[in-house]
Amino acid sequence: MNLDFSDDQKFLQGEARKFLEKEECLRRARHVLEQKDGCDNELWKKIVDMGWTGINIPEQYDGLGLSHLELCVVAEQLGRCLAPVPFASSVYLFTEALVKHADEQVKQDLLPKLVTGDCVGTLAVTEQLHAPNADNISVTVSEDKITGRKIAVPDADIATHCVVVCKGNNGIELHLVDLSQNCEITAVDTIDDSRGHFSINFTNAHSQRLGEVGEGWNLLQQLLNQAAVLISFEQIGGAQAALDMANAYAQQRYAFGRAIGSYQGIKHKLADMYIKLTLAKSNSYYAAWALSTDSSELPLAAATARVSATEAFNFCAQENIQTHGGNGYTWEYDCHLFYRRAKLLSVTIGSLANWQEKLVKELENLHCDHVS
Amino acid sequence: MDFNDTPQEAEFRAKCRRWLENNAERTSNLDTSGQQNRYGDKYLDQARAWQKKKFNAGWAMLHWPEAYGGLGASAIERIIWQQEESQFAVPRGIYEIGLGMAGPVMMQYATEEQKARYLPPMAAGEEIWCQLFSEPSAGSDVAGLRSRAERDGDHWIINGQKVWTSGAHFCDYGIIVVRHDANVDKHAGMTFFFIDMKSPGIDVRPIKQITGGASFNEVYFNDVRVPDSQRLGAVGDGWRVAITTLMNERLAVGDANGVDVEEALSWAREQDNHGKSLLDNGAVRQQIAQWYCQASGLRNTKLRTMSALSKGETPGPEASITKIVSANKLQALGNFGIDSLDMAGMLVTDNSEIHGFHNAWLGAAGLRIAGGTDEILRNIIAERVLGLPQDARADKGVAFKNIPSGA
Numbered sequence: 001m002n003l004d005f006s007d008d009q010k011f012l013q014g015e016a017r018k019f020l021e022k023e024e025c026l027r028r029a030r031h032v033l034e035q036k037d038g039c040d041n042e043l044w045k046k047i048v049d050m051g052w053t054g055i056n057i058p059e060q061y062d063g064l065g066l067s068h069l070e071l072c073v074v075a076e077q078l079g080r081c082l083a084p085v086p087f088a089s090s091v092y093l094f095t096e097a098l099v100k101h102a103d104e105q106v107k108q109d110l111l112p113k114l115v116t117g118d119c120v121g122t123l124a125v126t127e128q129l130h131a132p133n134a135d136n137i138s139v140t141v142s143e144d145k146i147t148g149r150k151i152a153v154p155d156a157d158i159a160t161h162c163v164v165v166c167k168g169n170n171g172i173e174l175h176l177v178d179l180s181q182n183c184e185i186t187a188v189d190t191i192d193d194s195r196g197h198f199s200i201n202f203t204n205a206h207s208q209r210l211g212e213v214g215e216g217w218n219l220l221q222q223l224l225n226q227a228a229v230l231i232s233f234e235q236i237g238g239a240q241a242a243l244d245m246a247n248a249y250a251q252q253r254y255a256f257g258r259a260i261g262s263y264q265g266i267k268h269k270l271a272d273m274y275i276k277l278t279l280a281k282s283n284s285y286y287a288a289w290a291l292s293t294d295s296s297e298l299p300l301a302a303a304t305a306r307v308s309a310t311e312a313f314n315f316c317a318q319e320n321i322q323t324h325g326g327n328g329y330t331w332e333y334d335c336h337l338f339y340r341r342a343k344l345l346s347v348t349i350g351s352l353a354n355w356q357e358k359l360v361k362e363l364e365n366l367h368c369d370h371v372s
Numbered sequence: 373m374d375f376n377d378t379p380q381e382a383e384f385r386a387k388c389r390r391w392l393e394n395n396a397e398r399t400s401n402l403d404t405s406g407q408q409n410r411y412g413d414k415y416l417d418q419a420r421a422w423q424k425k426k427f428n429a430g431w432a433m434l435h436w437p438e439a440y441g442g443l444g445a446s447a448i449e450r451i452i453w454q455q456e457e458s459q460f461a462v463p464r465g466i467y468e469i470g471l472g473m474a475g476p477v478m479m480q481y482a483t484e485e486q487k488a489r490y491l492p493p494m495a496a497g498e499e500i501w502c503q504l505f506s507e508p509s510a511g512s513d514v515a516g517l518r519s520r521a522e523r524d525g526d527h528w529i530i531n532g533q534k535v536w537t538s539g540a541h542f543c544d545y546g547i548i549v550v551r552h553d554a555n556v557d558k559h560a561g562m563t564f565f566f567i568d569m570k571s572p573g574i575d576v577r578p579i580k581q582i583t584g585g586a587s588f589n590e591v592y593f594n595d596v597r598v599p600d601s602q603r604l605g606a607v608g609d610g611w612r613v614a615i616t617t618l619m620n621e622r623l624a625v626g627d628a629n630g631v632d633v634e635e636a637l638s639w640a641r642e643q644d645n646h647g648k649s650l651l652d653n654g655a656v657r658q659q660i661a662q663w664y665c666q667a668s669g670l671r672n673t674k675l676r677t678m679s680a681l682s683k684g685e686t687p688g689p690e691a692s693i694t695k696i697v698s699a700n701k702l703q704a705l706g707n708f709g710i711d712s713l714d715m716a717g718m719l720v721t722d723n724s725e726i727h728g729f730h731n732a733w734l735g736a737a738g739l740r741i742a743g744g745t746d747e748i749l750r751n752i753i754a755e756r757v758l759g760l761p762q763d764a765r766a767d768k769g770v771a772f773k774n775i776p777s778g779a
Contacts, residue, residue: 270754
C-alpha cells in the first residue's frame with residue numbers, strides 16, 4: 001500500500017516550493033494582476049530553465065520523460081503561490097494533446113521547443129457567453145483552414161501555438177494552429193487578471209488535425225480529464241495557502257481581548273476548511289495514481305478530484321476573506337488574489353456542476369456494469 | 373504509488389485469510405434477534421465463542437505482546453487483520469470498547485501482576501470491560517464530572533452516577549474516573565480506577581434511545597468499595613489517564629456505518645419521479661456526487677494513513693476528519709431516502725432498503741454525538757491540528773466546587 005509520493009518526488013516538491021518562495025511568486029501574481037501583463041515572462045523563463053516544461057515530454061524529444069506524479073507535485077506548488085505563468089495551458093493541455101495525438105513530425109518539431117520555451121501552447125474552446133458543448137461549437141475548419149472567434153483563451157499572447165476545438169464536416173475536431181498567421185489576438189478582462197486571457201479571431205488560419213475525424217469532442221474530454229487531475233493539485237495548493245493565511249491571521253488578530261482564533265466561530269470555520277482540503281487532497285492523490293498509470297478509473301477519479309478540489313479551494317478562499325474581516329476586503333491584502341484564482345480555476349476546464357454530472361455518469365456506468 | 377501489499381504484508385494477509393476461511397463464515401448465522409434492544413444471551417455466547425477462538429490462535433489482540441496473548445504484530449498487520457476479518461460474518465459490538473479503551477489503559481498503568489491477571493482473560497473474551505466516564509452533567513466536558521471517591525484506609529468509596537455506558541449490564545469490569553477532591557482545580561481533582569462491575573452498590577439501568585433500542589446504560593454507585601490497589605496512575609492523575617483513553621476512543625469510533633452512495637444511487641434509479649427516474653433529477657445527482665466525493669475522500673484518506681504505517685512512519689492528523697464527515701453524510705443519506713418517498717416517506721415498512729434509510733436517519737443523530745460531538749471534534753482539529761489557541765474558560769484556576777454549573 002503506497003498512496004503517497006516517492007522521496008524523489010517529495011524532494012522535487014520541496015525544491016519547487018523553495019524556488020517559488022525565493023522568486024516571491026505571490027508578489028509577482030499581484031503585479032501581473034495590477035499591470036494586466038498577462039503573465040510574468042521572467043518567472044516563466046526561470047521555470048523553463050528549471051526544466052519543468054519538459055517533465056511530461058519523452059526523453060527522445062529532449063524532455064525529462066518523468067511521470068505525471070512529478071507534474072502533480074510541481075502543480076501543487078504553482079497553485080500554492082498562484083504562479084502567473086502559462087504552465088497549465090502549455091503543459092497540462094497543449095503538451096499533453098501533442099504527446100497523445102500529434103503525428104511524429106509535429107512531435108519532433110514542437111516537443112523539443114516546448115522544453116526550451118521556444119514554443120508555448122494553449123487550448124481554445126469557449127466561443128459565446130454560455131457553456132460550450134459538442135453542438136454549439138461554431139468555429140469551423142475546412143480544408144485545414146480555421147475561421148471564427150474564440151473567447152477566454154488563456155495565455156494566447158505568449159503562446160506560439162494553439163489547439164482549437166472546431167467544427168468540421170464530420171463533427172468536432174481538434175486542430176493545431178500556429179498563432180503567428182491569420183489570428184487576431186485581443187486581451188479580455190477576467191475575474192482574475194493575474195492570468196491573462198484573450199479572444200482570438202481566426203481568418204482562414206492554417207491548421208493541422210490532431211487525432212481522428214469526428215473524434216474531437218471525445219479527445220477533448222480525455223484531455224480535460226487529465227488536466228483536471230493536475231489542476232486539482234493547483235487547487236489543493238491554493239486551498240492550503242488560503243487556510244495557512246487564515247490560520248496565521250486568526251492567531252495574530254485580537255478582538256474582545258483575545259486572539260480571534262480562540263473563538264469557536266473561527267475555529268470551526270478553519271476546521272471545516274481543513275476537512276474539505278483533506279478530502280480533496282486524498283481524492284487528488286488517488287487521481288494522481290489513476291493518471292500516472294493510465295487507469296480505466298481515470299474519468300471517475302479525475303471528476304472526484306476535480307469536484308472536491310474545486311469545493312475546497314472556493315471554500316478556503318472565501319472563508320479566508322471572512323476570517324480577515326474588513327482587512328480581507330481590501331485590495332492591499334492578498335486574500336482576493338486567492339478568491340479570484342479559486343473562482344477562475346473552478347470554471348477554467350468546466351464548472352462544478354459539469355464535473356458533478358460527469359462523476360455521476362461514471363458512477364451510473366459502473367453500476368450498470370456491476371448489475372449486468 | 374501502488375495499492376499492493378509488500379511481500380511480508382501479502383504473506384501476513386494470506387495467513388489471516390487462511391485462518392478465517394477455516395474458522396469463520398462469510399454469511400451470517402448470528403442470532404441478532406436481541407440487538408434492537410440489548411444483545412441477546414445467544415448473541416453474547418456467539419461473541420464469547422468467537423473471541424475465545426481468536427484468542428487461542430493469537431488473533432484476539434494481535435498487536436499485544438505474546439506474554440498477554442498477542443502476536444506482537446505491527447500497526448499495519450493489525451489493519452490487515454481487521455480488513456480481512458471485516459469480510460466475514462462474525463459477532464461485533466461487544467468487545468470493542470473494552471479492548472480498545474480499557475486494554476491500552478491497563479497496559480500502560482496497571483502493575484505487572486495485574487496485567488498478567490486481567491489482560492489475557494480480557495483478550496480471550498472471558499471478562500468483558502466497559503468504560504465509565506460520562507455523567508449527566510459531564511458530556512463533552514468530561515472533566516466536569518462529579519462522582520466522588522473518598523478514601524477509607526486502603527479502599528476508596530465511590531458515590532455518584534455515570535451515563536452512556538455501553539454494555540454495563542453484561543460487563544465484568546470497568547474503568548472509571550471520579551473526583552477525589554473538589555477543593556482543587558477541576559483537572560487536578562480526579563483519580564482513575566478499574567472496578568469490579570459486580571461490586572455491591574452498583575446499579576445498572578438501561579437508557580431508551582430515540583431508536584427505541586437500549587444499548588447504553590445509566591450506572592449508579594452507592595457506597596461502592598474499591599481497593600486502592602485498583603487505582604491507575606497517581607491520586608490526582610485521573611485526567612491524564614483519561615485523556616490517553618479518550619484518544620483511543622477517537623481512533624476506535626471511526627467510520628459511521630450504514631447506507632452509502634451505492635444504495636442511494638440504486639434506490640434513486642428505481643424511484644418514479646413524475647414519470648422519470650428520480651436519478652434524472654439534477655438536485656439528486658448533485659447530492660450523489662457530493663456524497664461520493666466524501667466517501668471516496670475518506671477511503672483515500674485511510675489509504676494514505678495505511679501508506680504511512682506500511683512505511684513504518686507516523687501517520688499525519690488526516691484521519692481526524694473521519695467521524696465528522698461520515699456521520700454527517702449518513703444523516704444526509706437517511707434524510708434523502710425518506711424524502712424520496714414524498715408523502716409516503718413517513719411510513720415504517722418491511723422494505724429493507726427503506727429500513728436502511730430510517731436506520732441511517734435515526735442512528736446518525738447519535739453518531740454525530742458519540743465519541744466526541746461534531747463541535748468538540750472541530751475544536752480538536754482547530755487546536756491540535758491547526759494550532760489555534762484554547763477558548764477563554766470560566767473553569768481555569770478555580771476550585772472545582774466554585775465553578776459555575778448552572779445547577
